[in-house]
Amino acid sequence: MENWYLYIIVGLTAGIVSSLFGVGGGILMVPILVLGFSFGQKSAQGMSLFIMLPMALAGAIRYKMNPDIPIDLPVCALMALGGVAGALLGTHLVFNISQVVLKRMFAVFIIITGVHMFMKSLSKPDAKEPPRVEESKQG
Numbered sequence: 546m547e548n549w550y551l552y553i554i555v556g557l558t559a560g561i562v563s564s565l566f567g568v569g570g571g572i573l574m575v576p577i578l579v580l581g582f583s584f585g586q587k588s589a590q591g592m593s594l595f596i597m598l599p600m601a602l603a604g605a606i607r608y609k610m611n612p613d614i615p616i617d618l619p620v621c622a623l624m625a626l627g628g629v630a631g632a633l634l635g636t637h638l639v640f641n642i643s644q645v646v647l648k649r650m651f652a653v654f655i656i657i658t659g660v661h662m663f664m665k666s667l668s669k670p671d672a673k674e675p676p677r678v679e680e681s682k683q684g
Contacts, residue, residue, distance in 0.1 A: 551582075555574070555581070559573045559577075559600065560600050560604070563601065563604060564604040564607070571597060574593040574596060575589045575590055578592055586651070587639060587647065590639070594632075
């Protein structure tokens with residue numbers, strides 16, 4: 546495998562970005578695999594899911610180990626159950642969509658999500674965000 550170190554660098558970057566922002570590395574990984582390494586859209590999406598599994602598990606464990614960040618495991622379990630069902634349905638649907646249409650759908654999804662998050666950040670702060678430990682100790 547030529548330039549194997551580039552794959553490690555991309556994986557490292559995806560791990561950092563996914564842990565920093567709580568996004569599956571797919572937001573970064575899929576475009577890099579498609580544009581940077583010339584994989585097809587469907588291959589990139591499938592590979593991204595394989596790559597994210599151990600990466601997400603490692604990140605989730607580290608978040609759970611931090612006592613300052615409340616993680617509601619029952620909520621996570623319910624959403625994971627829905628996520629598994631959704632993944633099965635999504636992979637069934639993707640087999641019937643052309644690569645070009647899928648690539649466009651992915652791009653639109655990323656743009657809409659980014660604009661929505663940006664606009665929401667201009668309004669009020671997130672209500673469920675707990676106070677920082679340093680702030681709560683002073684008050």
